[in-house]
Amino acid sequence: MVHxxxxxxxxLDAGPVDLDEHTQVHWEKxxxxxxxxxxxxxxxxxxVDELRRGIEQIGPNxxxxxxxxxxxxxxVTNNLLEKGTxxVDELGRKMSDVxxxxxxxxxxxx
Amino acid sequence: MSTSYAVGxxxxxxxxxxxxxxxxxxxxxxxxxxxDQVVGNYKNxxxxxxxxxxxxxxxxxxxxxxxxxxxANYNGPTKDSIVIDIYENWLNPAEGA
Numbered sequence: 001m002v003h004x005x006x007x008x009x010x011x012l013d014a015g016p017v018d019l020d021e022h023t024q025v026h027w028e029k030x031x032x033x034x035x036x037x038x039x040x041x042x043x044x045x046x047x048v049d050e051l052r053r054g055i056e057q058i059g060p061n062x063x064x065x066x067x068x069x070x071x072x073x074x075x076v077t078n079n080l081l082e083k084g085t086x087x088v089d090e091l092g093r094k095m096s097d098v099x100x101x102x103x104x105x106x107x108x109x110x
Numbered sequence: 111m112s113t114s115y116a117v118g119x120x121x122x123x124x125x126x127x128x129x130x131x132x133x134x135x136x137x138x139x140x141x142x143x144x145x146d147q148v149v150g151n152y153k154n155x156x157x158x159x160x161x162x163x164x165x166x167x168x169x170x171x172x173x174x175x176x177x178x179x180x181x182a183n184y185n186g187p188t189k190d191s192i193v194i195d196i197y198e199n200w201l202n203p204a205e206g207a
Contacts, residue, residue, distance in 0.1 A: 003128070004127070005136070008132075008135060047158045047161075049155040050160070052159065053159035
């Protein structure tokens with residue numbers, strides 16, 4: 001069986017490359033910061049290899065729809081759940097808190 | 111792990127298709143190239159990817175391939191090449207080398 005993972009797309013037709021520069025929005029910068037924090041010399045919770053493995057494990061359709069940092073935060077989250085650094089319950093409650101705060105703020109911040 | 115290849119050696123990338131985190135890109139498996147540089151010994155990223163951090167170190171090589179060998183319909187100059195970082199576990203001595 002020849003198995004080509006969906007992310008391993010070197011050489012496949014992919015259309016034109018988008019060369020436009022774009023600035024990162026706040027949550028993308030925070031995602032980058034979180035990854036640096038959990039992979040630093042002191043904590044060493046996640047290696048870059050675990051980040052990559054988690055990104056590759058995102059299903060083919062969802063993988064294509066997600067942006068770069070959406071893939072990152074998905075992988076970081078799943079790795080932290082697997083390791084028990086955070087729990088699903090904890091994360092669910094925190095997300096509800098943030099959403100409530102966001103709604104109260106008039107839902108203007110990204 | 112000892113270093114098996116030296117700069118200038120001809121090597122072939124293994125034609126294997128395991129699931130999981132794999133560090134040899136699909137398009138280069140089964141192709142032959144020449145060792146350009148012996149980079150050093152590093153923990154195996156295919157093990158690190160699953161949280162196993164005490165695996166033995168593997169030698170990492172930079173291997174140069176002719177683009178005309180890599181792509182069936184390559185239209186660029188025949189001297190064009192591509193250099194890829196490949197760990198020792200993905201390499202075999204090239205046939206006839």
